[in-house]
Amino acid sequence: MDTKTQYLGLELKSPIIVGSCGLTADVDKMVEMESAGAGAVILKSVFEEQIIYDIKRNTHVVAPTDNYGDSYEYIAMHVADDSLNKHFQMIRDAKSRLSIPVIGSINCYSYENWLTYAIKFQEAGCDALELNMAILPYETSLSADDVERTFNQIVNTLRKSISIPISIKVGTYFTDMAKQMQQLSWMGIQGVTMFNKSVQVDIDTDTETLKNASWLSNPDEIYNTLRWVAILSKKMRCDLSASTGVYTPEDVVKMLLAGATTVQVVSCLYKNGIDTLRTLNEGLQQWMQGKGYDSIAQFRGKLAVQPNDKASVAMRTQFMKYFAKIV
Numbered sequence: 001m002d003t004k005t006q007y008l009g010l011e012l013k014s015p016i017i018v019g020s021c022g023l024t025a026d027v028d029k030m031v032e033m034e035s036a037g038a039g040a041v042i043l044k045s046v047f048e049e050q051i052i053y054d055i056k057r058n059t060h061v062v063a064p065t066d067n068y069g070d071s072y073e074y075i076a077m078h079v080a081d082d083s084l085n086k087h088f089q090m091i092r093d094a095k096s097r098l099s100i101p102v103i104g105s106i107n108c109y110s111y112e113n114w115l116t117y118a119i120k121f122q123e124a125g126c127d128a129l130e131l132n133m134a135i136l137p138y139e140t141s142l143s144a145d146d147v148e149r150t151f152n153q154i155v156n157t158l159r160k161s162i163s164i165p166i167s168i169k170v171g172t173y174f175t176d177m178a179k180q181m182q183q184l185s186w187m188g189i190q191g192v193t194m195f196n197k198s199v200q201v202d203i204d205t206d207t208e209t210l211k212n213a214s215w216l217s218n219p220d221e222i223y224n225t226l227r228w229v230a231i232l233s234k235k236m237r238c239d240l241s242a243s244t245g246v247y248t249p250e251d252v253v254k255m256l257l258a259g260a261t262t263v264q265v266v267s268c269l270y271k272n273g274i275d276t277l278r279t280l281n282e283g284l285q286q287w288m289q290g291k292g293y294d295s296i297a298q299f300r301g302k303l304a305v306q307p308n309d310k311a312s313v314a315m316r317t318q319f320m321k322y323f324a325k326i327v
C-alpha cells in the first residue's frame with residue numbers, strides 16, 4: 001500500500017500533515033508526529049509584527065510600525081528580543097532530528113519590508129514556506145481590488161526573495177473565491193492551503209470586553225473546505241492542501257477524493273492527541289485496501305469538479321437532490 005505523495009515538489013510518505021500551531025513549535029512533539037506517521041510538519045507561524053520588531057531592533061531601520069497599532073505594541077512588549085533567533089534555531093534542530101519535510105510559516109497581513117526576512121527561513125533549512133495571508137476585508141475603505149493588489153505584491157516579492165517552494169494559506173473571505181484562487185495558482189507558487197481559520201471573537205458579558213472564542217474547530221467545519229477543494233482542485237495549477245475540521249480517516253479520504261494533495265490536521269491533535277496521526281494513517285490504508293487502491297493517485301480527485309465542467313452546475317445538482325428530498 002503506497003501512500004506516498006508529492007507536495008510542493010517534496011516527497012511525503014503520507015498526505016496527512018500537521019498544520020501550523022503551537023504543537024509545531026516544539027521539536028520533541030514533532031519527533032512524535034513523525035513517528036506517528038505525519039507526512040510533514042508546518043511550523044508555528046512567525047508574525048509579521050515580530051519580524052518588523054526584529055528589523056527595527058537590529059538595524060535601526062525606521063520600520064512603518066504605525067500600520068500595526070496595538071498588535072505591534074503587543075509584540076514589542078511581550079516577545080523576547082531574540083525570539084526570531086530562537087525560532088531559527090528551532091528550525092535547525094527540527095531539521096537535524098526529523099527526516100520528514102519541515103515547512104516554515106509566516107503570518108502576514110500587509111506588504112512591508114518584512115518580506116526580505118523570508119530568506120532566513122530558507123537559510124535555517126526549511127524545505128518550503130507556507131505564508132498565511134491573514135488579509136481580511138475588515139475596513140470599509142478596502143475593496144476586493146485592494147486586497148487582490150496586496151496579495152499580488154506579496155506573492156511576487158516573496159517569489160523573488162526565496163527559492164524554496166511557496167504555499168499560500170488563505171481565509172474564506174473572497175467575493176470571487178474561485179477566480180482569485182485560480183489566479184493565485186498561476187503566479188508560480190507551488191501550493192494553496194484552504195483554509196485558514198480566523199480567530200472567532202466573542203464578548204464577555206461580565207467584564208464587557210472582547211475575548212476569543214474557542215480556537216479549536218469542530219468536525220462539522222469540514223464541509224466548507226471540502227466544497228471548495230472539490231470545486232477548485234482540478235482548476236488550479238498548483239497543489240491544494242485542505243485544512244479545517246479533519247478528525248477521522250473518513251475525513252482524510254473525503255478530502256483526497258475531492259482532490260486535495262495533502263490534508264492538514266490541528267484541532268484533532270489538540271483534542272485527541274498526537275497519536276491520532278497513527279489512527280488516521282491506518283484508517284486511510286484500510287480504506288484503500290478495501291477499495292483495491294495501491295496508490296493515492298488512483299483515487300485522488302475522483303469526485304472533484306472536472307477542469308471543463310461548471311462548478312455551479314455540480315453544486316446546484318447537489319442542492320436540487322436535497323431540495324427534492326425534503327419537499
Ligand SMILES: Cc1cc2nc3c(=O)[nH]c(=O)nc-3n(C[C@H](O)[C@H](O)[C@H](O)COP(=O)(O)O)c2cc1C
Nearest residue numbers: 019020021022045132197215217244245265266267
Ligand atoms: C492553537 C492553535 C494555534 C494555531 N496557530 C497557527 C499559526 O501559528 N499559524 C497558522 O497559519 N495557523 C495556525 N492555526 C490554524 C491551524 O493551522 C488550522 O488552519 C486551523 O486550526 C484549522 O484546522 P483544524 O480544524 O485542523 O484545527 C492554529 C490553530 C490552533 C488551534
